[in-house]
Amino acid sequence: MSSEGDLLHVVTADEISDRRRRFGKTIVWGSAGLMFLVAFLQTADQNGWIDIGFQNWRPTLYAYVLWGICLCAGQVIARGEHGKRSLFVLPATLFVVSMVVFPLLFGLVIAFSDWNLSSPDGRQFNGWDNARQMWSDPFYWNALKNMVYYTLAIIVEYGIAFGLAILLNAEIRARKFFRVAFLLPLMLSPVAVSWMIGKSMLENRFGPISRMLRELGVDNPSFFSSPEVARLMIMLMDAWTYIPFMMIMILAGLQAIPRELNEAAEVDGASAWRRFWEVTFPLMLPVSITAILIRIIFKLKLADIIINVTSGGPGGATDSVTSFIFREYRDRSNVGYGTLLAIFYLILIVIAMTILMKAAERWMRPRY
Amino acid sequence: MKVEHYNAIVRAQMSRRRMLKGAASVSALAAVGGTVPVAALADGHADLRAEILKIPGVGQGSPTDADWQKVGEMTLGPTKERVAEGEFEGVELTFMGLNNQNLHNFLFRGFLKPWEAYTGAKINWVDLAQADYNPRLQQAIATGTVDFDIIEMGAPFEGDTAGKGLLDEMPDWVGEQIEEDDLVGYLKPPVGTWDGKKYRITIDGDCHTFAYRTDYFGEGAIGGAEVPRTWQQVNAVSKDLIGKEDPLTGLPAHGYLDPLKGWGGFGFYFLENRAAAYAKHPGDPAWLFDPDTMKPRVNNPAWVQAIQDVLDLIEAGAYPADQINADPGTTGFQQFLAGSGSMLMWWGDIGSNARTSDTSVVGDVVGFGINPGSDRVYNSQTGEWEDNYNEAPNMAYLGWGVYVTKRVSGDEKKRKAAWSAAAHLGGKDISLWMSAYPSGFQPYRNSHFQFDEWEAAGYDRAFVEDYLGSNADSYNHPNAAIEPRIPGIFQYYSVAEDELAKGYAGQYGSAQETADAIAAAWEKITDQIGRESQIALYKASLGM
Numbered sequence: 001m002s003s004e005g006d007l008l009h010v011v012t013a014d015e016i017s018d019r020r021r022r023f024g025k026t027i028v029w030g031s032a033g034l035m036f037l038v039a040f041l042q043t044a045d046q047n048g049w050i051d052i053g054f055q056n057w058r059p060t061l062y063a064y065v066l067w068g069i070c071l072c073a074g075q076v077i078a079r080g081e082h083g084k085r086s087l088f089v090l091p092a093t094l095f096v097v098s099m100v101v102f103p104l105l106f107g108l109v110i111a112f113s114d115w116n117l118s119s120p121d122g123r124q125f126n127g128w129d130n131a132r133q134m135w136s137d138p139f140y141w142n143a144l145k146n147m148v149y150y151t152l153a154i155i156v157e158y159g160i161a162f163g164l165a166i167l168l169n170a171e172i173r174a175r176k177f178f179r180v181a182f183l184l185p186l187m188l189s190p191v192a193v194s195w196m197i198g199k200s201m202l203e204n205r206f207g208p209i210s211r212m213l214r215e216l217g218v219d220n221p222s223f224f225s226s227p228e229v230a231r232l233m234i235m236l237m238d239a240w241t242y243i244p245f246m247m248i249m250i251l252a253g254l255q256a257i258p259r260e261l262n263e264a265a266e267v268d269g270a271s272a273w274r275r276f277w278e279v280t281f282p283l284m285l286p287v288s289i290t291a292i293l294i295r296i297i298f299k300l301k302l303a304d305i306i307i308n309v310t311s312g313g314p315g316g317a318t319d320s321v322t323s324f325i326f327r328e329y330r331d332r333s334n335v336g337y338g339t340l341l342a343i344f345y346l347i348l349i350v351i352a353m354t355i356l357m358k359a360a361e362r363w364m365r366p367r368y
Numbered sequence: 369m370k371v372e373h374y375n376a377i378v379r380a381q382m383s384r385r386r387m388l389k390g391a392a393s394v395s396a397l398a399a400v401g402g403t404v405p406v407a408a409l410a411d412g413h414a415d416l417r418a419e420i421l422k423i424p425g426v427g428q429g430s431p432t433d434a435d436w437q438k439v440g441e442m443t444l445g446p447t448k449e450r451v452a453e454g455e456f457e458g459v460e461l462t463f464m465g466l467n468n469q470n471l472h473n474f475l476f477r478g479f480l481k482p483w484e485a486y487t488g489a490k491i492n493w494v495d496l497a498q499a500d501y502n503p504r505l506q507q508a509i510a511t512g513t514v515d516f517d518i519i520e521m522g523a524p525f526e527g528d529t530a531g532k533g534l535l536d537e538m539p540d541w542v543g544e545q546i547e548e549d550d551l552v553g554y555l556k557p558p559v560g561t562w563d564g565k566k567y568r569i570t571i572d573g574d575c576h577t578f579a580y581r582t583d584y585f586g587e588g589a590i591g592g593a594e595v596p597r598t599w600q601q602v603n604a605v606s607k608d609l610i611g612k613e614d615p616l617t618g619l620p621a622h623g624y625l626d627p628l629k630g631w632g633g634f635g636f637y638f639l640e641n642r643a644a645a646y647a648k649h650p651g652d653p654a655w656l657f658d659p660d661t662m663k664p665r666v667n668n669p670a671w672v673q674a675i676q677d678v679l680d681l682i683e684a685g686a687y688p689a690d691q692i693n694a695d696p697g698t699t700g701f702q703q704f705l706a707g708s709g710s711m712l713m714w715w716g717d718i719g720s721n722a723r724t725s726d727t728s729v730v731g732d733v734v735g736f737g738i739n740p741g742s743d744r745v746y747n748s749q750t751g752e753w754e755d756n757y758n759e760a761p762n763m764a765y766l767g768w769g770v771y772v773t774k775r776v777s778g779d780e781k782k783r784k785a786a787w788s789a790a791a792h793l794g795g796k797d798i799s800l801w802m803s804a805y806p807s808g809f810q811p812y813r814n815s816h817f818q819f820d821e822w823e824a825a826g827y828d829r830a831f832v833e834d835y836l837g838s839n840a841d842s843y844n845h846p847n848a849a850i851e852p853r854i855p856g857i858f859q860y861y862s863v864a865e866d867e868l869a870k871g872y873a874g875q876y877g878s879a880q881e882t883a884d885a886i887a888a889a890w891e892k893i894t895d896q897i898g899r900e901s902q903i904a905l906y907k908a909s910l911g912m
Contacts, residue, residue, distance in 0.1 A: 117510040118528055118856030119897045139866060204690040205619075205708060224693035227873070311630050312866075314692040315873025331633050331862035332893070333506055 014080030024078025031070035035063040068094045111343045115336035123336065130340035140341060142316045143324040144348075146231065150302055150320065153235045154295050158288070160239075161246035166276075168247070169254045179251075186244040190304040193241050198309035202233065224310055227317030234318045237305050242298060246291045253287030254280070289360040293353065300349055321345050413797075416442065418824060420801045426826035431805050436478025443798040444482055446545045447788055456785040457488035461776075463789070464504075465520035467495040471808040472520060472768075476793055483792050489785045491518075502858075509534065517776050517786050523559055523568065523766030527854040529773075530562035531905045536772040538566040542787050546794040550813045552843035554763050554850060558911030569794035571802070572767030573812030575848075576641055576713045577838040578740060579722070583615045583733040584710040590621055591710055598741050598757075599645050602711060603677050606686045609710070616733060617707040620688075625699040625709040626678050628692045628872045630865030633858040635696055637764040639868065641713040642677055644849040645742035646670035648760035652748060653910045655760075656852055656860075657890075662902050664890040666864065667883035669753065670746035675871065675879040682872060692872060705730060713739060715764070716810055716839060736838040738845065760849040761842035767812060770794055811836060812843075853909040856897050863889040 039060045045052045072090055075083030114126040134140055168179055185193070201207045202223045213221035224230040257280060265275045303322035306312060312319030312327070321341070329338040420442055423435050466472040473495045480491055494516060496504055505521070508514050509528055521529065529535050543566065548556075551570055560568030584591035590612045596602045606623025614621045627638050647670035648655040657664055665671065681687060688694075688708050696714070704712045705728040712718060722734040741759030746752075770790040776783040792798070796815060803811040804825060811817065817840045823829040842848065851857070864886045871882030894902050 114896060116856065116859070116893070116896045117506045118859065120532055120855070120901050121898055122510065203702065205688065205702070206706065220689035222690035222693075225690050230693070310693060311695070311869075313629050313869045313873065315870045315875045316866075317873070327862060327866070330503070332859040333856065334859070334896070 010081055012081045016080050021078045024074040027070045028074035031067040035067040038063040107339055107343060110336055111340035113336040117333035117335060130337050133337060134341060134344060139316060139324055143319040143321045146319055147300065147321055149231060150235060151296060151299055153239065154292060154299060157239045157243050158246060158292055161243045162250055164247045165250035165254055168251055182247060183244045185241050188241065190241055191308060193237055194305045194308035197237055198305065225314060227314060230310055230314055230318050234306055238302055242295060246295055249287060249291040250284065253284050257283050285363065293356065417797055417800055417821060420797060421804055421821065421825035433478045436475050437481050439798060439801050440479035441482040443795055444486060446795055447483060447792050450541060450545060451487055451788050453486055454488040456781065459489040459782050459785045460492060461489060461518060461786055461789065462492045462494060462516045463518045464494040464496065464516035466501055467497060468808055471806060475807055479793060479798060480789055483789060487785065487788065491789065514773050514775060517773055518790055519771050519773060520768055521771050522768055523853055524851055524857050526562060526567065527857065527905050527909060530567045531855055534774055535567045536774050536777050536783060539787055542791045545791045547796045550796055550815050552812055552814055554843050554848045555812055558909060559766055560769060563908050567771055568769035569790050570767065570769050570812055571794050571799065572809035573843060574715060574763065574765040574767045574810060575839060575842040576637065576715060576739060576762045576764045577842055578737040579704065579712045579714060579718050580735050581710040581730060581733050582735045590615065596740060598743055599642055599677060600743055602740055603680060606681055607684050610684060610686055614707060616729060622688055622709040623686055624711040625703050627694050627696040627699045629695040630869060631695040633861035633865065636861035636864050637762065638696055638713060639674055641739055641762050643671050643674035644739060644760040644762045645758055646673050646746055648847060648849040649745055649747050650847045655849055657906055659907050659910060659912055662894045662899055662906060664887040665748055666890060667887040668746060668748060672879045672883045675882055678872065679879055736834060738838055738842045760847045761845045762849050763851055766851050768809065811839065852906055854902055854905045856893060859893050860890050863893065
């Protein structure tokens with residue numbers, strides 16, 4: 001038995017011979033070499049440097065799977081029980097690499113390509129051309145600008161959600177009913193919301209809301225004609241769907257606050273507002289920040305309501321980045337450019353979320 | 369026939385108090401319908417056509433799989449002339465098509481079951497929803513993974529498939545079997561051909577026709593004595609109607625309804641309707657691009673005039689409120705059929721839905737015609753306007769066809785089997801049944817417009833003539849504006865919609881600026897797809 005290393009957690013005594021260790025390493029490196037060789041040959045065949053006649057990329061995939069198996073087996077063979085421990089993580093890691101990291105890298109390759117599905121030439125590397133095109137694409141920047149508006153609306157949504165959560169946390173009649181009722185919009189598909197509300201209730205001739213406004217003396221009520229109103233309507237519909245989500249998170253947070261804290265503050269003579277501002281709100285900060293961050297992530301994906309109700313109009317006033325990329329992808333089969341837009345958006349989101357989380361960390365520190 | 373057309377026509381007959389007459393003929397037909405002997409084949413050709421129209425009988429509910437099989441069996445004659453029994457034993461084919469409204473492939477299955485039993489071949493089916501169809505086809509093309517032998521496909525995709533050598537050329541015997549001379553004018557070559565070779569068995573037709581409110585026009589009517597014949601008149605009437613009251617609904621009257629919002633590329637067809645009259649010169653098959661350079665014509669004076677017409681009506685306040693958010697679905701179903709507006713261009717759906725759709729209030733006051741013309745037409749060759757009357761119906765989307773892919777080219781037995789199956793679906797007699805009953809397809813042969821046959825089958829002649837007449841006139845027009853079958857045609861339409869939306873919202877200074885923006889975007893797409901190949905394919909699609 002080995003007398004070095006982590007002896008506390010080792011159960012089995014492994015006496016691993018040099019030969020076995022060498023064999024373990026050999027199959028790992030051998031299969032890795034085979035994988036690189038196959039991948040290289042396929043790349044060469046694909047680019048027309050040599051002619052082997054591969055029909056598809058499956059040989060490389062099989063070589064990767066073989067390498068994965070050898071890598072796992074090699075750990076156990078070469079390292080014994082320590083190797084077995086790594087088996088708890090290694091397959092999952094390989095899976096993530098093949099399902100997330102590799103597609104992301106592949107996506108990067110596509111992002112720097114000129115790839116229109118209708119082009120007879122197929123995918124062509126075009127360097128920074130897509131980025132340059134993005135830089136001068138008014139539709140994309142307009143969509144990004146709209147995303148800023150949409151995201152800022154979360155502050156108002158948060159306020160409403162907090163208010164509702166406090167109401168539902170209070171001792172009110174039929175509290176359970178209201179909790180369920182307020183959750184209903186969240187259960188609806190945004191597509192249903194866009195048809196039920198955007199295309200039916202807000203329909204400007206026959207929609208009940210338009211009729212009511214006409215009754216109230218508004219001439220030709222119209223909800224999607226002017227850019228500002230159209231954007232507001234999209235925000236409202238999206239807010240209606242997702243405020244319950246924030247509300248339920250905040251409600252859960254509120255219920256976790258020990259009642260004694262508020263009672264103690266009350267005994268000390270704090271007013272209702274002071275109790276909220278000095279006790280409840282600070283205690284709710286971690287939950288609030290989490291709710292807002294998740295809501296931002298949801299908001300950045302906003303597309304379905306826009307696609308169904310306005311198609312980004314009037315004149316791009318309601319376009320979101322996702323709905324624009326959807327048109328670029330689905331209607332124009334512009335895979336290369338669409339991917340670049342998506343990757344750039346991803347980078348923006350990662351940067352913005354990192355800054356937000358760092359800032360949130362600072363805010364969440366107690367003020368006392 | 370599209371399901372909604374069928375239901376509409378059937379219900380229209382009832383609503384027009386022809387129930388007694390209809391019921392009498394229908395019951396008579398039904399009495400025969402269930403027991404049509406296959407021996408009827410032995411009778412004359414006309415008899416066969418009359419017999420298949422009795423399956424299951426007009427007004428007897430939607431046909432079922434048993435009916436489709438019966439029709440498929442009765443129309444096997446042309447196949448039997450060319451294929452021996454059991455000739456395709458052991459052949460397996462894959463057929464990719466749509467499953468919209470449980471029609472398309474569902475019908476084909478029924479039609480081809482007797483064909484499979486007779487020839488011994490077996491067909492495997494790939495059913496796709498409309499929304500999945502385009503991406504599936506595009507990906508198959510782009511990644512070189514065509515895994516089907518027969519495909520139901522729209523003519524606009526011929527550029528993407530035939531242009532890339534993915535299709536098998538149609539053998540001459542197929543053309544004879546399907547009696548291709550019977551096709552309406554605009555579906556004849558160059559549609560269905562590529563570089564002079566034929567690839568398509570047409571099974572459907574499409575075009576936009578003009579629908580108007582009869583209560584707006586006539587002596588003393590608010591829209592004037594005559595129905596507008598030109599786009600100039602359409603615009604003038606639309607402006608005159610501002611401030612007047614709709615005679616039917618009592619709400620504000622409106623003239624022509626332009627959709628001002630995109631519709632996944634399909635919205636561009638509606639600007640095309642206006643532009644066709646100005647831009648489609650009778651002496652020039654091209655009207656969207658210059659065929660020698662692929663330079664867009666969309667910013668020439670003709671197209672700019674079409675955009676200007678729309679801007680004029682926006683400026684004048686002639687549209688219903690919120691028009692900027694109205695796509696073609698809105699203008700057709702929520703506006704025109706609901707009593708807003710008096711003139712519209714649309715596919716055939718409007719004509720049939722007008723009379724019976726629950727939300728339609730215009731059933732008794734709707735008339736049809738072909739796309740309005742223009743007092744002048746722009747000649748792209750000379751760069752001058754010519755003061756001649758010009759009209760050009762817009763053949764928006766060219767309908768579905770059946771194609772055979774290159775996968776079968778190496779195996780003569782398989783190839784013959786594939787073409788035989790496709791030809792069975794495109795046969796002259798089976799097509800009459802498809803145009804008369806719910807199938808997802810519109811009439812597309814001259815023989816479909818023999819109204820006697822429809823009347824004999826139990827249809828109301830006046831209605832059928834009204835509904836089909838405008839289609840027939842558009843199809844056979846000598847100056848029909850034909851869709852360019854080039855790769856990525858919907859990409860051009862889609863990007864044009866985005867720019868038009870900005871133009872209509874006032875973000876560009878003028879119609880010319882809007883048109884220039886579209887042209888610039890089109891140039892980009894052309895360069896991306898490949899200018900030289902697009903030129904070659906555009907010319908090929910125009911038969912030049």
